[in-house]
Amino acid sequence: MAKWPWIDRKFSFDYPASKFPDLLERWRGTPARLEERVAGLSRDVLTRRPGDGWSIQENVGHLLDLEYLPAERIEQILNGEAELIAADMTNRKTHEASHNDAKIEDLLSAFRAARLETVRRLESLEEADWARSALHPRLKQPMRIVDIIYFDSEHDDYHLGRIGELVRALT
Secondary structure (H helix, E strand, C coil), X not given: CCCCCHHHCCCCCCCCXXXXXXXXXXXXXXXXXXXXXXXXXXXXXXXXXCCCCCCHHHHHHHHHHCCHHHHHHHHHHHCCCCECCCCCCCCHHHHHCCHHHCCHHHHHHHHHHHHHHHHHHHHCXXXXXXXXXXXECCCCEEEEHHHHHHHHHHHHHHHHHHHHHHHHHHC
């Protein structure tokens, strides 16, 4: 399904740090977009796996599993660390989480709460912090706090796209 795999994507962070408020609003909106996208879907549709790919519910759970990463990376930058922690590209946490056994409402609620916590932290930053950066370990390029929000928004959209493909295929 994934026509452009996440791992193959390249990013150019060539916009001004002043784009932060716009990107923050995009990022803040992901919980509502997820909730709207899965509303009314049966448990069978939510948990059906297409071959060896993730189900809709596992895609939602994956976003929850990774919600710690932008928050931790932001703190690393604010603490003056030179390099950001790497994501587990094997997605072990998601593969082991049994997200299909959970209630979709619980996954969505936990994701919303975790996202809101990081949004509140971001809203407390000074404008000068938006441009502070550290090296992204996989991309091998500096990533500013504003770029973390952009990058994570792109990751959110990637999984929302997968969910949309699954909805079309399964309903």
